[in-house]
Amino acid sequence: MSAGFHKSLMRRLADRAGLWFCIFVLVSPAIFFFLWMISLSLKTEIDNIEWPPIFIPPAPTLANFVQVFAENNFGKYLLNSILVTGGATLAGLMLGIPAGYGLAKMKATKLAGVIMIARMTPALSFLIPLFIAFQWLGLINSIWALVITHLVITVPIIVWVMMGTFEGLPQDLEDAALIDGATLWQSFRLIAVPLARPGIVVATILSFIFSWNNFVFGVVLGGKETRTLPVAVYNVLTFEQLAWGPLAAAAMLVMAPVLIVTIIAQRQIVVGLTAGGLKD
Amino acid sequence: MSIAAPGVERNYWPFVLPALIVVLGVIVFPWVFTLFMSVHDWNVSGAVTFVGFENFRQLFTDARFYESVLHTLYFTVLAVVLPVGIGLAAALVFHREFKGRGILRGIFIMPMMATPVAVALVWTMMFHPQLGVLNYLLGLVGLPPSTWVYNTKTVIPTLVIVEVWHWTPLVMLIVLGGLANLPTEPYEAAEIDGASSFQKFRHITFPLILPNLMIALILRTIDALKAFDTIYVITQGGPGTASETMNIFLYLQAFAYFKLGYASAVVVIFFTLVIALSLLLLHVRQKTKWNA
Structure with missing residues (x-):
């Protein structure tokens, strides 16, 4: 043996x-x-800039973070990012949850395909016309232009995740309610939505992350006053080529919210992404 | 299809309509408008003249555009093959059971959630030829320092490293989804027949997760074609035009030189390519649904 x-x-x-x-x-x-x-x-x-590089800070300091906030108006850009991502996610949910529901009930896979393609096409392909349209409307340099443009990111993600969620829900509860005289809206609002809460959480998280991370919309449509955080960080790079400490601090500040969400909601994100195969 | 309850007209259009209007406004309108712009000479000042296919003709004789197409192909091939290969291996690893799997998987997927601009910034610092930590690490294992993004020969492979680091987790997740749905019976049968691990992978696992791999492959192709943020932040297409991909070319034409009509023609070509790939993706997705 x-x-x-x-x-x-x-x-x-x-x-x-x-x-x-x-x-x-x-x-x-x-x-x-x-x-x-x-x-x-x-x-x-x-x-x-020591060589060989020092890995563990001999005298850790928060001076870089203080400097980033003091010199680069980061507080304002943080607020802009919160407004744009918050606004686009909220509007995306209000539009996308009912749309996902309707598409699931109608089994409109063709229509859903169009929304899927919207997620596939490069952001730059929307940008030139939107840039011109916002110029006409006088919305360049307005936070509204960015919120509206970020709907390009949030609506498809939310619709896609919600469609999958509603498709997976049992129909009999709603059927019973409809026979008892409930309207479609009541059936949606009082039965389907509460049951779909886990899907709504996933949709919200993904929409938040991809809107927060977006760079190219902000760089084209954002002015000095409406810069979002990723654009502000990029500007730190161009102006302070070799100030590594503040650069890394700025990078950390931008990433912090999404990384925290990722750590807390790892399971939901894994479920959402494997199911949808989605990303911005 | 559920049977409609008697007396209830089930009209779900009102649920879809608001989102549909927004999608038409911010997505479909730009598409149509781009087509319109691509046959015009369009300056940012607002001067517009109809030029027919002149933009396209000019594009096909523009050496810089051709070069950008080649760069895109080079970048895309590497940025698809490597993440799909490594992602498949990673999925097989994370599908197994071991202590701390949840946490380690969480760490592994963190790159894909990280803000691309910030990612690009930190890599830029690591690529620094004199003071960058990567050359120090190369020295530790006895390799000569690299010029990374500061050399026309190494710039694209270096950008691919960033892309692989950033997006391999997505491939891993998609494949992991396939592995999670594998049936157990074929493995039990193979066990009885005395199949080796490799044989099991080759003849059972691989064919069953092939649809997921296909989805990952197509998604990666689309995303590699679309890659913009990290390339733009790290090199802006440089040195010279050595890493100028179609997307960077398009961006520069539109928003640095403000040749909006010309840039729109690039969008139209680009777009056709991506739509074709998207349709392929939908086709594969549908097929996998039937098989399931």
Whole structure:
């Protein structure tokens, strides 16, 4: 027995070691990237351009974060980002939840396909006409232009996730209510929506993340006053080429909300993305 | 199809209509308008003249455009093949059971959630030829330093590294979705027949997750074609025009040189390509639904 037993044990151990080696190779680039960003943001400029590079900040400081807020008007851009993402997500939910419901009930896969294609086409393809339209309407440099444009991101994601959610709900509860004389709106509002709450959470999270991360709409349509955070961070890069500490601090500030949401809602995001195969 | 309750007219259009109007306004209108613009000479000052297919003709003789198409192809091939390969391997790993799987999977998918501009910024600092941490790491394992994005030869592969880091998790998630739905019976049968792990993968797992892999492949292709944020922030198409992809070319024509009509012609070509790929995706998706 011992030889065979020994052999299979060795094989199991080798298999385990191989697995952990793979896990290490897969996650270390992500871990390294985020730790390095944190390290840069907490070090002084002198430590940041030291060679060989210093990994653990010898004297951690928050000065870079203070500087970013003091010199770059970050508070204002943060507010802009919150308004744009919040507005576009809220409007997206108000439009997208009923639309997802209607499309699921009508089994309108063709129409849903059009919405799917909207998610596929490059953002730049909407931008030139929208840029001209907003010029005509005098909305360039207005936060409204950005909120409206971000609907291009939020509406398709929300419709897609909600359609999948409503398709998966049982129909009999609603049928019973309709026979008892409920209107379609009541059936939607009082039965379907409460049941679809997990889907609504997923749709909200994804819509928030992709709208928050968007750069190109802000760079074209945003003026000095309506800059969103990603655009503001990009400007920090162009003006302070070698100020690594403030750059890393700015990068961290932009990413912080989405990374926190990702950590808290990891499970929902995995479910939402695997089901829809969606991203901005 | 559920049977309508007696006396209740089920009209779901009012639910869809508001979203449909918005989609028509912000998505379909721009598409149609772009077609219109692509046959005009359109300056930002507002001067508009009809030029027919002149923009397209000019485009097909524009060496810079051709170059951008080649860059796009080069970038896209690498930025599709690598993430799909690594993503498949990652999905197989994260499908297995081990301690801390949830947390490690969470860490692995964090890059795809991170704001592209911020990602690009941090990579830019890491690529610094003299002070960048990546050259230090290369030195540690005995490799010569690289010029990363500061050299016309290495710039596109370097941008691909960023893209792979950023988007492999999405491929992993899509494949993982397929692995989660695998039936157990074929594996039990194979176990009895004494099949090796590789044989099981080759003859059972692989064919069953093929639809997911196809979806990942097409999505990656579309997204690689669309790649803009990281390239624009890291190189703006440089050095020179060495990393100018179609998307960057289009952006510069439209918003740096304000040749809006010319840029619209690029959009139309680009668009045709993406729509074709999207239709292919919908087709694959539908097929997988029938099989399920």
